[in-house]
Amino acid sequence: MKQFLLCLAFVISTIGAAQNCTFTFLGELTDFHDGTPIVGAAIYIKTLDRYTTSDENGKFKIENLCNQEITLVISHVACETKTISFKINGDTYKAISIEHHLEELNEISVQGSTVKRTTVTAQETVLKADVLTKYSAVSLGDAIKEVPGVSSINTGNAIVKPMINGLYGSRLLILTNNVRLQDQEWGVEHAPNIDINSADQISVIKGSGALAFGSDAIGGVIVIKPRRSVAKDTLYGRAILGGQSNGWGYNFTSTINKNYASGWFASVQGTLKQNGDFRAPDYNLTNTGLQSQSISARAGKKTFESGFELYYSYLYNEIGILRSAHIGSVDGLINAIESGRPSIIRDFTYDIQNPKQEVTHHLFKATYYKRFNNFGKLNVQYDYQHNNREEFDIRRGELRNIPSLDLELQTHTLLADINLDANLDRKINFGFMGRYQDNYAPDTGVRRLIPDYEKYDFGTYITAEWQLNDKLLLDAGARYDFNRIDAQKFYRRTRWEERGYDVDFPEFVVDEDFGTLILTNPVFNFHNAAVSIGMRYEINDNSFITGNYNLSSRPPNPAELFSDGLHHSAARVELGDLRLDPELSNRFSVTYGYQNKSTKIQLDGFVNSITDYIYLRPTGVLQSIRGAFPVWEYEKTNATLFGVDLTLKQAISDKIEWLNKSSFLKGYDAKADIPLIDLPPFSTINTINFNVSDWNNLTFSLQSEWVFEQNEFPNFNFETQNPTTDETVLLDISTPPPAYNLFHFFSQATVNLSDRTTLNMSLSVYNIFDTSYRNYLNRLRFFADEIGRNIQLQFKLNF
Amino acid sequence: MKTIKTIFKPMNTRFFASMLLCLTLVVSCSDDDDAPLPPNEEEVITDVTYTFVNDANAADTVVLDFEDSDGPDGPNVPVLNVTGAFTAGATYTATVEIFNSIEGEDITTEVVDEEPDEHFFIYATSLDMTFARAANDVVRTDGNSLGFETTWTANTAGMGTLTAQLWHESESVDDSTNGGFGSQTGGEDDFDITWNIEIQ
Known part of the structure; x- marks a missing residue:
């Protein structure tokens, strides 16, 4: 980097070469990103142990120099401190660039952890x-x-x-x-x-x-952002060790970071988690254990002008699915709903059996950036992801150890972004994205739910930001994406014809020579556009308002296009539709914020109107060897969602604070004129925080989480024959569970063990009163209650 | 051990091949990928046939047949056939054949010979019939008779239904409940079929 600077500054004027100490060094300090003079920087001439400062033109003078080497340490508020050496050979002039807007430019951190928003008006x-x-x-x-x-x-x-x-x-x-x-x-x-x-x-x-x-x-x-590296010589990290009473779980995680003043950094982080069967207030939730391991490592060099980073992360999760939620037929669902208890309740164990998921995710990324004088920054990134998902069902015979669903998804992405920020009042970003994705589904003895496919994406965007005056900031952006999906899927011939695909998509058929199956090669191209316009207006020192309009579009995903099969735990057949179009969303939002010494309010309101909204809805019944299954199809409709979210913080005294978070949401299917399924009901969370800061930052919180009953829901109930009693029963799969109010407790204290080491201890109790409840947004709500009381103890060591 | 295996498992040739691919940054793959292999749908049951033979008269048979040629998730409606009627007062011995016509696989052997402990048959009828698991029925390790070989006595004449279910991975089974028809908890059904039958 030094060489680079020296190159930039190679405007040398050399006069004379006498041996006496009468030479003058003239320096001119400019801001790297926009070329403006840096006024009032402190310049320490290390060799001479002298100080000087730059004048209003960013210039400074050092007189009475010999032909010698001098080292300057230049520092300025909010600048990176820069150390440079020059060889004096007669009177010398040097132009020196240092960066004054480190924080604004979202570059290397001076303080370490600071809050950095990703957007300005959203x-x-x-x-x-x-x-x-x-x-x-x-x-x-x-x-x-x-x-x-x-x-x-x-x-x-x-x-x-x-x-x-x-x-x-x-x-x-x-x-x-x-x-x-x-x-x-x-x-x-x-x-x-x-x-x-x-x-x-x-x-x-x-x-x-x-x-x-x-x-x-x-x-x-x-x-999700990892910790930003700090440009100083330091070694720091943290370790967290915790235990939970419900499920007898433990978690351990540790991060170690090594940073150098030169900008080099490296960090390693790893996590281990495990729990056995969770417990609802009245029974064990059999086969709900979890085992999770992850590790990630980052290394690179970051300076203001350029940098690179290599990153790798690995995650493995083995997750047990509630045993009684795996049902083979509607009969199982009838029994579950009627009995109100899981049909299988066993003793606590850490063992995870089928049904379960095993998921492995690898992520590798390499990124490089370079900043150009008086222009902006170029960032190039390549990433590779490898995701393997295996879902194990209750199967017969030797198939027991073979997952029913086995998908291997690999993704390569190349990104290039350019940020033009020479003028901080008018920033422009643009970039390109290219992506290749390959999904491979080996034979598992079950017809592939998600087929083998290759997907190609290309995207380009431009965003701009204007600080019009002290009070008003505007931003706008546009983006275009092209997606191509090229799949190879076996359809049951009867299903292909029943869907009418033989009429609409005869060109997709590749090979009909597979008995009851036909091999098809569906290829789809989608064009998606997005637009965003936003503003932020500072009403006064205490309050602001932001407004946003977003247009976005989403192509149908592989599940929506290609699903056709039986879904356990829902006991339904889910059918995709090759004729689906991209969804188009128009979203308007307004946020109002107010803050003074004791009160903070934020209100977020929005309306989201979505054309061709894709969702699953019941359309009929399929007779099978295991009785009748309801059929749910991915269909498109027009949907409208709107809502308001509130955050309110009120200091009651210097030690007590009241916090409220509430959200209200409604959503409707405009075509069928019914409410949308699976929307969260109104909820309000009230927390009282007691802060005894003079004693090791001791804090206590009591929280009430009050979730109302969802009173607007589509009626997707259906009638079916109970095979055991031979009676017709109305299966109520729609009515949401009743409202619930849970109370939680949280306390923590932080002890300074040394200058740089702190120990934070926390004790929390979730669901203090061991309340039995069910959550509308839990897909296993037909089978069991949510988990009961959970006492959690956690130690965090920062060093 | 398991975790170590899992960590290294995805690091197969496919993984490395694609890491190489990433180095060359090839995004323009041609469409010459190998076509996927058709799935081997071993689990599917398409045909279930119960044959009832009158112990006193081998010519008096009742055949209850179920066929769903495109499997449980295919749109075709299953076809149920009943050939013959039960004779009031007669006792029948029944056997079952279970078949997967998609893969041409006999599932009966798997259920009866290979894994009787994992399976259990349950029956029900709305008619007046006396039911028993036959003396030569397969007996599970837990002492319960599987329900593969059964005897049925048709008592009084009438029209009604007969239901046969096959379960696997049950938590517990009991061949003595419901008048010997049996019951289970926590299992998953392989089939659950109801035929309309007649006792004359």
Whole structure:
């Protein structure tokens, strides 16, 4: 880097070469990114032990120099401190660039952990490390529910899929360390493959405002960032050890970071988690154990002007699925609903048996950036992801040890981004993305739900940001994405014809010579556009308002296109549709924020109108050897969602604080004129925090989590024959469970063990009163209650 | 041991091949990939046939047949056939044949010979019939008779239904409940078929 600077500064004027000490060094300091003079920088001439400062033109003079080498240490508020040496050979002039806007330019951190928003006008909430630590033992989906308007759709207790304003799965983008996670996010029982402990900060962005990441974030974007490296010689890290009474689980995680003043850095992080069967207040939840391991490593060099990073992460999860939720027929569902208890309750064990999931995720990334004088920054990134998902069902015979579903998804992505930020009042970013994805499904003895496919994506975007005046900031962006999916799928010939595909897509048929099956090669091209316009207006020192309009579009995912098969635990046949079109979303949002010494209010409102919204709905019944199964088909409709999320913080005294987070959401299928399924009901969370800061930062919190009954839901109940009693029964799969109010307790204290070492201890009790309840957004709610009281003890050592 | 295996398992040739691929940054793959192999659908049951033979008269048979040629998730409606009627007062011995016509595989052997402990048959009827698991029925390790060989006495004439179920991976089974028809908990059914039958 030094050489690079010297090259830049090679405007040398040399006068004379006498041996006396009468020479003058004239320096001119300019700001690297926009070329403006740096005024009032402190310049320490190490060799002479003298100080000087730069004048209003950024110039400084050092007189009475001999022909010698001098070393300058240049420092300035909010600048990186720079040490440079020059050889004096007569009177010398040097132009020196240092960067004054490190923080604004989102570059290397001076302070270490600071809150850095990803967007400027979008509805974004940043969760910091201290909040995330509380969730060390659980998952990403649990942690981000800290943000009002964010909920989750669960399969049991361990598979938690984030939901933003009622949307989830392919409608959310998840980025980890600037890599878009590609982990078969289309399935409801596919939770994101992220170790929450690898995150230092998580930004939750409602809506599709962050166009740099994709055009299909109809619901929102979750940006997970590791800790930023610090440009100083230091070794630091943390270790967390925790235990939980429910499921007798433990979690251990540790991170070690090594940073150098030269900009080199390296860090390693690993996590181990395990729990046995969870317990509902009245019974064990048999086969709900979890085993999780992850490791990640980062290394590279970051300076203001250039840098690179290599990153690798590995995650392995083995997750047991509640045994009694695996049902072979509607009969099982009838029994589960009628009895109100799981049909299989065994003693506690750590053993995980079928049904279960085993998921492995590898992620490798290499990134390089370079900043150009008075221009901006170029960032190039390549990433590779390998996701293997194996789902084991209860199967007969030797098939028992073979997963029913085995998918191997590999993704290569190449990104190039250019940030033009020479003028901080008018920043422009643009970039390109190319992606190749290959899904391979080996034979498992079950017709592949998700077929082998290759997918090609190309995207380009531009975003711009204008600081019009002190009060008003505008941003806008546009993005275009092209997707091509090229699949090879075996269809049951009778199904192919029943869907009418033989008429509409005869060109897809490759080979009819497979008995009851035919091999097809569906190829689809999708064009997707996105637009975003936003503003932020500072009303006064205490309050602001932001407004946003986002247009985004999402192509149908492989599950929506290709599903055709029986889904256990739902006891239904799910059918995709090759005729689906991309969804198109128009989302308007407004946020109002107010803050003074004792009060903080934030109100997020939105309306999201989605054309060709794809969702599963029941359409009929399929007779089979195991009785009648309801058939659910992916259909398109027009949907409208709207809602308001509130955060309210009120200091009652200097030690007591009241916090309220509430969210209200409604969503309707405009064509069928019915409410949308699986939307979170109104919920309000009240927390009282007691802070005894003069005693080791001791804090206590009491929380009430009050979730109402969802009173608007589509009626998808159906009549079926109970094979045991031969009676016709109405199977109520629609009515949401009643409201519940849970109470939680949290306490923590931090002890300084030495200058640099602190120990944080926390004790928390989840569901203090061991309340039995069911959650509308848990797909296993027909089979068992949610987990009961859980006492958690956790130690965190920061060093 | 298991975890170590799992860590290294995905590091197969496919993994490395694609890492190499990434180095060359090939995004323009041609469409010459190998076509996938058709799945070997060993688990599917397409045909179930119960044959009842009158102990006193081998010519008096009742055949209850079920056929779903495109498997449980195919759209074709299963075809149920009943040939013959039961004679009031007669006792029949029944056997079952289970077949997978998609793969041409006899499932009966798997259920009866290879893994009787994992399976259990349960029956029900709305008619007046006396049921017993036959003396030569396969007996599971837990002492319960499988229900593969059964005897049925048709008592009084009438029209009604007969239901046969095959379960696997049950938590517990009991061949003495429901008048010997049997019961189970926690299992998953392989088939659950109801025929309309007649006793004359």
